[in-house]
Every structure is written in structure tokens, then in C-alpha cells.
Amino acid sequence: MVSVPEPPQDPRSRRLHLPNELLQNILKELREYQAPNNQSNLLSASLVCRIWEPSASALIWNHVVLRGSDALRRFIASKHASALRHPGVERALLVRILELNAVDWMNVEEEEFVVLIPQMETFRLWHRGSGRCFSGGLPMSRMKKMRMSWASAAITSKRGPQTEDPTLPTTPPQCIQAQVTGDPANSTKATEFCTLLVESIGTPIVESNLAGFENTGPSLSIPAVAEWPNLAILNCLFDEANSDPFFAKLVTAAPPLRCVTLVGEFDDEPSWGLVNLLRAFLGLLVNDKVLAILERQPPLTFSRFAAYGLPEDEASKEALLRFFRARGSNLQVLDLFQVTVVDSEVLECPTARDIGPRNPHCRQSAFIPKLKQALPNLRHFNLSPSKKAHFYRKATEERYRGFDYGTALLQNPVQLFSSSADFQQVSKGWRQVVGCWYPCATCGNRTWSDSEAPGGQRGIVVSSSLVGKIRSEKSVNNPMPNCERLTEANVGVDPHFGDKSRYPLLLFRLLADAWRVPKNLWGTRHFPRTQCITTEGSRKGVENWDKPKSYVVTQWV
Amino acid sequence: MFHRANLRNNSKNGRSQVGQNRNSKKKPVAKLTLITEDNESFTVCKKVAEMSMFFKNMLQDTEGIPAPFIVPNVSGYDLKKIIEYCSYHCLDTDCPNDNDSLRSRRDRKIGHWDETFVRNIINKDGDPVIDNLVGLTKAAYFLDIPGLIWLMTKSIANTIDPKPIAEIREIFNVPVPSEREEEILQR
Numbered sequence: 012m013v014s015v016p017e018p019p020q021d022p023r024s025r026r027l028h029l030p031n032e033l034l035q036n037i038l039k040e041l042r043e044y045q046a047p048n049n050q051s052n053l054l055s056a057s058l059v060c061r062i063w064e065p066s067a068s069a070l071i072w073n074h075v076v077l078r079g080s081d082a083l084r085r086f087i088a089s090k091h092a093s094a095l096r097h098p099g100v101e102r103a104l105l106v107r108i109l110e111l112n113a114v115d116w117m118n119v120e121e122e123e124f125v126v127l128i129p130q131m132e133t134f135r136l137w138h139r140g141s142g143r144c145f146s147g148g149l150p151m152s153r154m155k156k157m158r159m160s161w162a163s164a165a166i167t168s169k170r171g172p173q174t175e176d177p178t179l180p181t182t183p184p185q186c187i188q189a190q191v192t193g194d195p196a197n198s199t200k201a202t203e204f205c206t207l208l209v210e211s212i213g214t215p216i217v218e219s220n221l222a223g224f225e226n227t228g229p230s231l232s233i234p235a236v237a238e239w240p241n242l243a244i245l246n247c248l249f250d251e252a253n254s255d256p257f258f259a260k261l262v263t264a265a266p267p268l269r270c271v272t273l274v275g276e277f278d279d280e281p282s283w284g285l286v287n288l289l290r291a292f293l294g295l296l297v298n299d300k301v302l303a304i305l306e307r308q309p310p311l312t313f314s315r316f317a318a319y320g321l322p323e324d325e326a327s328k329e330a331l332l333r334f335f336r337a338r339g340s341n342l343q344v345l346d347l348f349q350v351t352v353v354d355s356e357v358l359e360c361p362t363a364r365d366i367g368p369r370n371p372h373c374r375q376s377a378f379i380p381k382l383k384q385a386l387p388n389l390r391h392f393n394l395s396p397s398k399k400a401h402f403y404r405k406a407t408e409e410r411y412r413g414f415d416y417g418t419a420l421l422q423n424p425v426q427l428f429s430s431s432a433d434f435q436q437v438s439k440g441w442r443q444v445v446g447c448w449y450p451c452a453t454c455g456n457r458t459w460s461d462s463e464a465p466g467g468q469r470g471i472v473v474s475s476s477l478v479g480k481i482r483s484e485k486s487v488n489n490p491m492p493n494c495e496r497l498t499e500a501n502v503g504v505d506p507h508f509g510d511k512s513r514y515p516l517l518l519f520r521l522l523a524d525a526w527r528v529p530k531n532l533w534g535t536r537h538f539p540r541t542q543c544i545t546t547e548g549s550r551k552g553v554e555n556w557d558k559p560k561s562y563v564v565t566q567w568v
Numbered sequence: 569m570f571h572r573a574n575l576r577n578n579s580k581n582g583r584s585q586v587g588q589n590r591n592s593k594k595k596p597v598a599k600l601t602l603i604t605e606d607n608e609s610f611t612v613c614k615k616v617a618e619m620s621m622f623f624k625n626m627l628q629d630t631e632g633i634p635a636p637f638i639v640p641n642v643s644g645y646d647l648k649k650i651i652e653y654c655s656y657h658c659l660d661t662d663c664p665n666d667n668d669s670l671r672s673r674r675d676r677k678i679g680h681w682d683e684t685f686v687r688n689i690i691n692k693d694g695d696p697v698i699d700n701l702v703g704l705t706k707a708a709y710f711l712d713i714p715g716l717i718w719l720m721t722k723s724i725a726n727t728i729d730p731k732p733i734a735e736i737r738e739i740f741n742v743p744v745p746s747e748r749e750e751e752i753l754q755r
Contacts, residue, residue, distance in 0.1 A: 040725035
């Protein structure tokens with residue numbers, strides 16, 4: 012695509028003329044020598060001569076970060092300038108990752124901007140002031156992420172691509188990923204922006220992590236998210252004010268949802284969004300037509316109801332109950348983290364009852380076979396007690412008995428989420444055991460290496476003491492001697508600990524030091540491999556790993 | 569392909585193929601005779617030659633040891649260094665010689681032997697260093713030896729890394745362009 016001038020005629024220059032591929036290799040190596048945000052050596056290389064310029068530019072413009080609307084305007088202007096000067100060599104064509112502020116795009120012409128987008132592989136959008144956290148102490152950063160993927164097939168194009176430029180690719184690139192990070196106050200813009208993307212590219216968004224509907228922001232229009240076609244994964248932070256119409260719309264549009272994560276926002280105030288959604292599903296049940304639409308969709312396989320302070324009333328229970336009945340038969344992941352509304356009556360719906368959170372004593376652990384019967388596909392199950400119970404109540408025999416029951420009766424569970432104290436009691440029947448990150452009072456200072464490796468030979472446990480070690484960042488001398496027996500690691504991180512995302516990265520380093528020959532490395536989708544290999548240090552840790560067979564990023568769906 | 573009867577580097581340092589010949593006489597293994605574009609001939613073991621994808625494919629295609637093979641585009645000096653590299657690394661299982669493993673090990677460091685190998689190129693008197701580096705890189709590229717290509721590109725990047733534009737131009741003998749390219753860096 013880039014025309015290369017003829018090699019120079021001077022004999023020595025001719026001898027020193029490098030083929031394009033070699034030049035690119037050299038420049039790539041050159042890039043490794045400098046920090047990611049410092050490209051002075053590549054800049055020098057690009058100015059050496061016209062032969063070097065295209066190769067160097069491709070690397071320089073690979074990843075562009077724009078701060079401020081001025082930068083965006085300049086970027087677009089320079090794109091034009093370069094197009095005039097070097098026809099056929101579009102700067103924008105070189106850009107593979109573009110990061111910019113969500114507010115900035117509002118200040119430029121849509122058409123100009125839309126032209127840029129189909130040419131990029133990755134698109135990141137940052138909101139101003141995204142560092143803000145809420146008083147509840149909930150790590151908001153993770154939930155503020157909006158992430159979308161486009162499939163390659165173009166489906167709905169209201170506006171169509173804005174460009175007739177023949178140099179642009181005629182088909183949308185495969186697997187464009189867009190990440191929108193921002194605080195909820197700006198989420199309207201973000202969703203509008205995403206809608207614009209959908210319309211301009213014409214490909215469906217299949218995944219969205221919505222920063223949600225916050226009543227502190229300006230009065231939000233109903234986000235168009237609910238109307239996005241092919242929305243398969245919805246991670247949503249909700250509140251009372253806007254969720255009702257949103258969920259109503261979602262139900263009407265009936266996108267092929269496979270994964271729904273709903274997270275309430277405040278610890279003390281009740282959140283109604285879950286109830287609203289469930290009510291919406293409740294409404295579906297009586298409407299045969301919509302139910303028929305739902306039947307054609309892939310069934311929900313993942314459900315994480317992490318709702319803080321969900322009201323403990325009959326409506327919530329009823330909603331959960333209906334939800335299980337309607338959509339629960341294919342659930343593989345049931346995460347009832349900190350859902351206090353769950354009680355025996357609700358879980359009797361799939362003829363199960365008394366899950367730990369509400370009643371940590373687990374008096375009637377016999378709910379498990381019933382739960383298993385009702386949810387035959389259940390493979391992942393969160394038995395974490397609520398946070399308060401975790402901190403203030405000691406693990407009791409009853410709870411341990413509950414785990415024994417679970418071990419005995421759940422057929423071939425793949426994954427068990429639990430607190431670290433409970434691992435001592437988990438029998439080897441579980442193929443995988445994943446620990447929680449937060450320190451707990453119940454396990455005290457017990458280090459993981461003091462005990463036998465729980466979970467048989469296929470688990471990795473992250474205990475609070477290990478987290479402590481990770482925090483100190485000094486623990487390089489094999490903190491996990493028992494790990495030698497392990498063959499797989501799932502370093503999945505609970506999304507509620509979003510702001511501690513560096514811990515899993517450090518864990519990677521520890522694992523790399525302690526455990527040389529892993530067979531599989533798992534991460535949740537909150538912890539993709541790309542994250543761990545792009546972070547300095549952890550990348551080294553993973554790279555040093557002897558022959559990792561696979562890096563499975565669990566998608567949970 | 570073309571041959572140059574008189575070789576531009578012929579006067580240098582009495583480089584010879586003695587080492588190669590000595591090696592080649594020890595074992596009755598399959599050997600391959602290579603003649604460079606400047607008419608130097610080398611005899612190498614099949615195993616050494618197969619470090620090069622070019623020769624490997626050629627040997628697979630011909631199913632047998634062909635007659636002395638004329639290697640175009642590669643000078644005697646380059647081929648000598650290449651054989652030196654391949655003779656060492658054909659026994660070295662740690663050093664990946666395929667693109668996949670090279671790509672997956674981006675943090676790979678230059679090994680001790682490789683470092684000496686590159687330093688010896690640098691210490692070659694007469695020619696400027698970069699000429700030999702580039703020549704060897706191109707030869708390795710032509711013969712398709714991924715490990716050597718990686719080593720050479722890394723070394724060249726090493727050479728030009730901290731240098732200003734003018735110096736890079738001087739190293740690569742690039743004339744100062746009349747029209748200066750303008751870059752707008754946004755980052």
C-alpha cells in the first residue's frame with residue numbers, strides 16, 4: 012500500500028539498502044529500547060530518509076493517544092495534510108489503536124470522525140475525570156468500562172459508511188474492539204458515541220459494559236444500548252432512576268443476551284435495577300409472543316447478581332424466583348455474591364434453598380442436590396458469604412458441612428468460588444478452586460503453604476496471606492511450594508476488586524517464579540492475557556514461563 | 569543470479585575456508601558444497617546447511633545432495649560468518665530458529681556466544697561495521713535463517729538506538745534529503 016522509492020544508486024548506499032521487511036524488523040527492535048510513550052528514536056529513524064519513513068511511521072502511528080479536543084483536531088488535520096502531501100499514504104490507515112477523550116469527539120465534525128473509525132483495530136475512549144470513585148468504596152473503575160466488539164459481518168447500517176474513499180477497506184475489519192472508560196456522568200455521551208459507531212460501521216456490538224444510569228448525572232435519555240442488535244453480553248451498573256425504561260426497552264428489543272451482569276451501586280441504599288429487570292422478565296413470561304422470541308435466543312449461561320443492598324422484600328424474591336424459573340435451566344454460573352435477598356424460598360424455586368449468603372450457618376445443606384437438579388448445567392457456583400459475614404463471623408462447622416455436601420453432591424463441578432478459609436474444608440472432588448482476594452478474619456494469618464494444596468492437583472488458591480505477600484512485592488522465593496503439583500491455574504479475579512487489578516499481575520510474576528511448568532493458564536475475562544503481557548514485569552514473568560501450553564481466557568459464556 | 573569474477577573483498581585478511589574444510593573432513597556425513605557470488609567455495613554438513621530454510625527447502629525438493637550449489641546474492645565473507653553461526657547453533661536446542669518461537673520470546677536476550685559473534689563482526693578491520701552487519705543481515709534474510717536475522721536486526725537496532733538523525737544518515741550513507749519529512753507526533 013505504501014510506495015517505496017527506488018533504492019539509491021550510490022554503490023555503498025545500495026549495499027546498505029535494506030529490504031522493507033528487514034527494516035521493519037530493525038525498527039521494531041528499536042522500539043523495544045524505549046518506553047512506550049517515548050518514540051524519539053523511531054522519530055529519528057523516520058527522518059533519516061524517504062525509504063525509512065513509511066516503516067517508521069507505521070510503528071509511530073500504530074498507537075495514538077489524544078488528550079484534548081485540540082489534539083483530535085490536529086490529528087484529523089494532519090491526516091488531511093498527509094493525504095494531500097503523500098497521496099495514497101493515509102496517516103489514519105496506519106493507526107491501529109486510537110485513544111481519546113469521550114468529550115472531544117463531540118467537538119469535531121461527525122463525518123470526519125466516522126471516516127477514521129473503520130480503519131482501526133482497537134479503539135479506546137477515555138472520559139475525563141474517570142479516576143473519580145464513589146463514596147461507597149465500590150471499585151468503580153472496572154464497572155466504568157464499556158467494551159464492545161464488532162463481528163465482521165455488517166448488518167444494520169442506517170447511515171452507511173460515510174466515505175466513498177476507495178483506499179478504505181470495503182469490509183469492516185474483523186473483531187474491532189472498543190473500550191470506553193468513563194464515569195457515569197458521561198455515559199450518555201459514551202452510549203451516543205457507541206450508537207454512532209454502530210451506525211457508521213454498521214456492525215453489531217456484541218458486548219457492552221455499561222457504566223450505567225446514574226442519577227447524579229444530567230437527566231439521561233434512555234441509552235440506545237438496549238436497541239443495539241446482537242448485544243450478547245451486558246455488564247451494567249444500574250440505579251433506580253433510569254433502569255425501568257431501559258430494561259423495558261431491553262426486553263422489547265430482545266437482543267440475544269447470553270451474559271448479564273448487574274451490579275448495584277450503593278452499599279446502603281436499596282437498588283432496584285435487578286428487581287426491575289426481573290420484573291421485566293416477569294412481564295415476558297405472560298406475553299407469549301415475547302417469550303417466543305426469548306426462546307429462540309441462546310439461553311443465559313452466566314448470571315452474576317452482585318447487588319448491594321437489594322431490598323429484602325417479597326418483590327425481590329418473587330422476581331428472582333421468576334427469573335430462575337424462566338431462564339435458569341441452562342445456567343452454568345450462578346454468582347450470588349452479597350445478595351442478601353436470597354433465602355430458602357427463592358432458591359426453592361429451582362427446588363433449592365438456603366444458600367450461604369443469607370444464612371451462613373447452612374443449616375440445611377441439602378439444598379445443593381436440589382439446586383443441582385434444578386440447574387443441571389451449573390458448573391460455577393459462588394458460595395462466598397456476604398462481606399460482613401466474611402469479616403465478622405467465624406467459619407462454622409455448619410458451613411464446612413455445607414461444602415462437604417456440595418462436594419459430594421454437585422456432579423463434577425468445575426469451579427468453586429469461596430473464601431480462603433473454606434478451602435481447608437473443600438474436598439478433592441472439586442476440579443478447580445478459586446480463591447477470593449480480600450483478606451478475611453477467619454483464616455487469620457495462616458499461609459497457604461502451611462496446608463495441603465486444596466482442590467486436588469488442579470487448583471490454585473489465592474489466600475489472603477498470599478495477597479499480603481504480593482502486596483509486599485518481595486516474595487519471590489517460591490511462596491507456594493505445593494504448586495508444583497498443579498497443572499492448571501485460574502487466576503480469575505473477582506470483578507468487585509477491580510481497583511486491585513495489579514494484584515493478579517503480580518500473582519503472575521509469583522506464579523512464574525514458583526511454578527515453572529504450567530499447563531494451562533486461565534484468566535477471567537476481567538483479566539485477559541493481553542493485560543498481563545502488556546504490563547511491564549508481569550510480561551517478563553509470563554514470558555519466562557517454560558512452555559505454557561495455553562492461555563485460556565475464560566469467557567464465562 | 570550473477571557471478572563476480574573478482575571479488576571486492578578478496579584482499580581482506582586472508583579469510584579462507586580452512587576451518588570449514590577441516591570440519592568437513594571429520595565425518596562421512598552428507599555434505600554440500602556452496603559457491604558464493606564471489607567464487608569462494610565452502611563445504612558444509614547437511615545439518616548445518618539446514619539451519620537455513622532456503623537450503624532446507626532446496627534439499628527437500630532435490631532429494632539428495634546436488635552438485636556444487638551457487639549461492640547468489642551472498643558474499644564469501646557473509647557465508648563464512650553464516651556457516652560459523654549455523655555450525656554453532658545447529659547443536660544448540662535452546663536457540664529457537666523458527667519464527668514462531670522467536671515471536672513468542674520477545675524478551676529474549678542475546679546470548680554470550682552470539683554477543684562474541686557480533687563483536688567479531690564489529691572488530692573486522694577495514695570495512696565499517698555497519699556494512700558487514702547489513703550485508704550479513706541481508707544474506708541471512710536471503711537464506712532465511714530466522715535466528716540470525718533476529719540477532720542481526722537486534723544488533724543493528726543496538727547500533728543506531730541512541731544516535732541522532734545525522735549520525736544514522738552517516739552510518740547508512742544516506743544523503744541528506746533536500747525535502748525534510750515533517751512529522752507531527754501526537755503522543
